[in-house]
Amino acid sequence: MEEKKIFDEVYDLCMRAKVNSAMLSRARTEVKNRALCTFARLLRENASVILEANAKDLANAAENGVRDTMLDRLRLTDARIEGMAKGAEDIAALPDPVGKGECWTRPNGLMIRRIRVPMGVVGVIFEARPNVAADVAALCIKSGNAVVLRGGKEAIESNRAVVSLARRALAETGLPAEAIQLIENTTRASSEALMQMRGLIDVLVPRGGKGLIRAVVENARVPVIETGAGNCHLYIHADADPEMALKIAVNAKISRPSVCNACETILVNAQIAPAFLPMLKAAMDEHHCEIRGCERTREILPDVTPATEEDWDTEYNDLIVAVKIVDTLDTARIHINRYGTGHSEAIVTNDLAAAEFFQTSVDAAAVYVNASTRFTDGGEFGFGAELGISTQKLHARGPMGLDALTTEKFLVNGSGQVR
């Protein structure tokens, strides 16, 4: 009974988003940009209101014994609110993806235009970070999409404050406030209901940890874009410059271990291993990073923890790295294509044929030669704002910019043609 009521509530919010999406989808770029700048201004003007709401969330979370890393994600500060405002302004400055396209005329005189149009209604399920609400609202305004947000229960007060400002920004610009909806019920039933909204939700994006993403991918009955899982590898080829290899290994593992483009396993060619592994060990020790090695690695580095099958499959998101010695480039390829999540993979080599083989045959969104996996990022690729990093092959792959929130449409104009 309760679930039926929650389903109906979610249905109602999605329907309101859909009805109001039509007007937003036709809005001119200058009007959408004005709404984004208004949103930025309102965020700044109402920073204290947001911080007050956030304080309630933090107090509730502390009471419920939420762990510190989660509290950190939940916490807003003046700097983080300024970041949200700046983000909205940055998105206003990006080119509008809507309306771009190509056109041609068929021999029978039909003029065909193939143009990008908004998806319609975007659904986003996220966890404790309230800045996601602001980022996603801004991306959806710019791409002309209505959006239904379903955030975690920890952040409900903060999300409510942020979303109400986004809606005010639309209203003040003459756009429909109802195009942005927040599901205030944060039980599991509400996110399950959102996953069932066929015909109302055009695409659903889960933003958060592995558990959330898996639950959405497995249960959704609406189209999903899978993001974020990154079991990334670095392969040190026999023909690698050891200094470059070390610099890249340290950066890929250490610079920010908690993110999806960080490296989790280093594969080392057997020929270079005796020289390279002691250097790697010294550098990882210096950064307090644990190495888990295969048997052959442990012949060279006897002190490191033995790696198990599970290690090859694990995205540590921590100061731990698995190390495996392989005899050939092809063994490295097979390992990566078996255990990788299709995110970012890198080779260090000065051998042209090896580099080309690696880039052609490793199946991932981004494949690097002589650079760190950490560059897989919308900003680093030059796309501006980023919705996430797609690890699927359908629709969008790799860093997703505003384009990923659009689809295409064929407009065909004739003068009475029949077939």
Add this chain to the structure above:
Amino acid sequence: MEEKKIFDEVYDLCMRAKVNSAMLSRARTEVKNRALCTFARLLRENASVILEANAKDLANAAENGVRDTMLDRLRLTDARIEGMAKGAEDIAALPDPVGKGECWTRPNGLMIRRIRVPMGVVGVIFEARPNVAADVAALCIKSGNAVVLRGGKEAIESNRAVVSLARRALAETGLPAEAIQLIENTTRASSEALMQMRGLIDVLVPRGGKGLIRAVVENARVPVIETGAGNCHLYIHADADPEMALKIAVNAKISRPSVCNACETILVNAQIAPAFLPMLKAAMDEHHCEIRGCERTREILPDVTPATEEDWDTEYNDLIVAVKIVDTLDTARIHINRYGTGHSEAIVTNDLAAAEFFQTSVDAAAVYVNASTRFTDGGEFGFGAELGISTQKLHARGPMGLDALTTEKFLVNGSGQVR
């Protein structure tokens, strides 16, 4: 127990397709084209073998009381086999989608290439038409994808004959025959197993009737491209040229009622209805097409069957058309966006603002002004071969050419860059 065995068989075929996809994905265009021309030659040389296999299918089907329309789809003739061979040659003549892309250099010197690559392994579930096996095999060879085919039980002998020739064509060209797999078990369990092959099947395309498509969309755990459902509308605006409107209405409904881009409901503006509807009735009578009309339509055409709510929702695929009188363009838009399947929608009008509003606000893959919905087709749009018509918004929308069988990949080359 039996289901477990079928699951394992399907898993094994998918795994073999995946293992062999790597080599096909790297094959040069000229080699893939040679395989396609070899396939065409083998189809022609072995026409009698295919016809013999097809005769067995037809005999079995007749024994099992299969209805005539199904027998017609199942039946191969010399002309249909020549069509399959010609289709493979046409696909050889199309440009290769693989390897196309763009590249740029970032301020830090990283050179990024964003190129189209094969999906990997494509799954296709289809019904009784054995030419689908040949078409899909040819499209997958050209786009560098391995494919796992699961056809209907009625066509199993024909499919086996066609697929064995496609595999021979690969082998004779030095490409891996195992990149094309046919699931010979045609129980429901085998198609259900195929829908569960996460990590092995990169995209699954159902080709067939509404029931098949719905079953795949609802049950698949792998990415799906939804094709084919077409509840298409024609709106006759007050400002339409009645002669043009009539010509388009007759073409859209009558020229081939069984296909997805045929028109199912005609919406007529109230102002033009008294003049237009009698003309429409006469033309439809001439073509033995039944009209089901709303109440207001029946005030003008008292003889027609009353339409029910169900009619607005029905893709007849037959010589039946629903007719409804609407007062405004916006009412037409609301009706279309509610009952349409997002396939093809058309307006007949000489009013510029009405045409623009219709094209902007109707949510469908193809939106026409003054032309028949029947043009939504890969060939008519100039794309050459067609995999189907996508009615979803993710990945591909409208007629899908070879491009829809590719994804993208970022190749990033550096000289030691770290972040």
